[in-house]
Amino acid sequence: MSETQPDPQHTDQPVTPVLTSKQAKRANATVVGMLIATGLTLALCLVPVLLNPAPKMQARNVDVAAAANQAAGDAGYRPLAVELPDGWSANYARWNAGTNDGVPNWEVGYLTPDTEFISLTQTNAANPTWIYEHTGNSTVAGERPAGGVAWELRDSSNGEATLVTEIEGQTILLSGSADLAEFDVLAEQAVRDLRGN
Known part of the structure; x- marks a missing residue:
């Protein structure tokens, strides 16, 4: 009986996907776009908050x-x-x-x-x-x-x-x-x- 040698191409180690340069560029563009959109949304939300500070209580001089x-x-x-x-x-x-x-x-x-x-x-x-x-x-x-x-x-x-x-x-x-x-x-x-x- 002959022993079978393990095939180096079929090991149990996970395969790491390799992205082409175009795929990598598209993936990075999505992340960058999401960060820019989040930043713009936060900026738009902060504008009204900063323009309208919380009012201080006003004196009424109740008797x-x-x-x-x-x-x-x-x-x-x-x-x-x-x-x-x-x-x-x-x-x-x-x-x-x-x-x-x-x-x-x-x-x-x-x-x-x-x-x-x-x-x-x-x-x-x-x-x-x-x-x-x-x-x-x-x-x-x-x-x-x-x-x-x-x-x-x-x-x-x-x-x-x-x-x-x-x-x-x-x-x-x-x-x-x-x-x-x-x-x-x-x-x-x-x-x-x-x-x-």
């Missing part, structure tokens, strides 16, 4: 004291109407009856001098679930003193901060995108107002 007086009967407590330094303004002040979450609350939206936003929420019916949901499912990052009170500092996934405290049966939440130094200003005034100082 918070008047709205707080109207809400006091429904609230059963004195809603906060803090006096803030020049440059601060209120965008809204409203009483939420708690029909969606079962926790009635007073809410005021403030613009800082740097046109950043902080909302103040006050309630006498808070519970841990409501606080967790109302603070954007944030996690506790530590404590921050302001106005002689220890505030719980929470950080959320969207980059906003929240300060939470309880004073004389009232839960106060401050949430927004402002610098923590501006949170301190609002927190100190809220504590003073709540304690009647």
